[in-house]
Amino acid sequence: MAGQVARLETFQPEIVAFCCENSGYLAAQMAIEAKLSYPQTVTLVKLPCSGRVDALFLLKALENGADGVMVLACQKENCKFLKGNVRAEQRIEATRKTLQRIGIQPERVAFCHLAANMGHKFVEEVRGLYGKLTELGPNPGKVRK
Amino acid sequence: MKAGSNLEKLLRAGEFVATGEIGPPKSCDANVITHAGEMLRNHADAFNLTDNQTAIVRMSSIAAGKILTDMGIDPIIQMTCRDRNRIGLQSDALGAAALGIKNVLCLSGDHQRFGNHPMAKNVWDMDAITLIQTLDGLRKGYFQNGEEIKKCEPPKFFIGCAANPFADPFEFRVTRLEKKVDAGADFVQTQCILDMERFERWMELVRERGLHERCFITAGLMPIKSAKGARYMQKNVAGMMVSDEICERLEKAEDVKAEGVQLVVDQINYIRKNIKGVAGVHIMAVAWEEIIPTIIEKAGLAPRPKVS
């Protein structure tokens, strides 16, 4: 028990957040400017649209050391490219399924809709995933550690 | 006379025929056939033996036909193109003829998807129409490849086919029958009629093309035991049409079985009285074979005529 607590204390989940440059990325910038605190182990990846995200990106991030990944997309009906956020969500669903089939918890993949001015929501989402990953422990499938 | 079966003789003598149907068992129990034969003997003129109907494995229709032949009952063996190619079909047809079987009903066959071996490979090397043509060729002394049958009289067949007035496209349904008659079909059994109006319209087209004079048309009828069953067929069975009138009649009935029988009896009377060009009825009492004598009796078709 003590060992487990110690492990939980030292484990800091690595997160790769794929952010649409029209929403998620701006929200992250806002959080930074407003000096809202969020876990330091988050790597932001800027995408021209959440629709650019692909199963390949998510899997590669997880394989190469991430404990969890997230996709931050524009609000529903608000994608600059009309359906990018819908497609992103479909692909995330598919990725969760393939992860489940190889024995990796699908909750390691998070998805949310937000707007450019929602710095607080960005922080909330990141903390949410961070908390979940802390409970789940390290990604058992990561190949590069 | 093509083969001289009881069925053919009666039809050629101008009798209004009645045929029935016996489903071979899902086993090798010959008693099922002999029992049905004894029960139904003299209540109809000939009996269809289905060929792995709805793609469920059953005793071979030819074997079952042989059992009836031995009992002095006239079998109509069904042959579908689902399970045999032109080699198997011709071989089995010759075998059937050697066993004294005379009536063969040619069908395309149901797809195996709804049967009990849906993983099977299917054949359909030929279809119902080309199977008719092939059997017609055999009785003229030729195999499908054009080779002659030597050192023996050609086999004799009275060739039957199915027609479905209730499938689509409607206008094509008569053309399809015409193709079957061109191919050599001698008699026809229709899909069971549960929508008399559509059948009448179809018969009109049949008469326009004179097909009733080129082959014997027997009307398929099915006694229904349950109102639910009728509604189910109305909605879910491909190639069937059930009129609301029939469903309602069964739904309102106090004794549904009795009403089901009466319905068929009324249909027989109606057809005989009003529809020209129908040479008889074919009663498909699926899993209710024992009702056939009652229907025949009530419809005034008993006793069945004898020919020598």
Add this chain to the structure above:
Amino acid sequence: MIIANGKPIEEVLKSLEGHKKVAVLGCRGCVTVCLAGGEKEVGILASQIRMAREQAGQPVEVLEGTVERQCDYEYFEQVKDIIEEADAIVSIACGVGVQGVAETFPEKVVYPGLNTMFMGANLNVGVWAERCQGCGNCVLEISGGVCPVARCSKSLMNGPCGGSQNGKCEISKDVDCGWQLIYDRLSKIGRVDSLRNIIPPKDWSTSRDGGPRKLVREDLQLESGK
């Protein structure tokens, strides 16, 4: 084009049990277009294999490669190194490509990563449907450009059968009756009367039924060719 679909990952993992170094090999032909076996899918499958094995405590090294076409064997030259290095190959080309790997590298173990399904068309994003069975003796000229072999559930030559209703085939309300389509096409081009003729049994000897097929075009053969 040839349409294929990924095998369940469990099946792929099962074949790879015990292998330590595996190459996943894609193809830039049909399977790239139908999003089943191109460079991207190679990456995805490779990641899945690595992660699955990692979390199962049996790490595996996975090499990735994609060639122009696995049905033209000369392209294997480009990935020779990784194939030789690996102790098993998962080809995510169609069945032709998988066999191409086997023929080109006779001493290598090769597994199929896809189920090759049919020759078909892309009807919508993510939707493909069968159109041709490669019967070797095309009859589209008599059927109004709709194939009875591939599109009738029974490959009937004289349809529609008695199971056709409301344009659908007896096997499912989701399957169009091929012969209804033929009927409609022939009606549109004013040739529906041709359905009055009996079409004789098809010559299946040009199809798979005649044994494995091979095409040799003398006009194209090189003296040095195989």
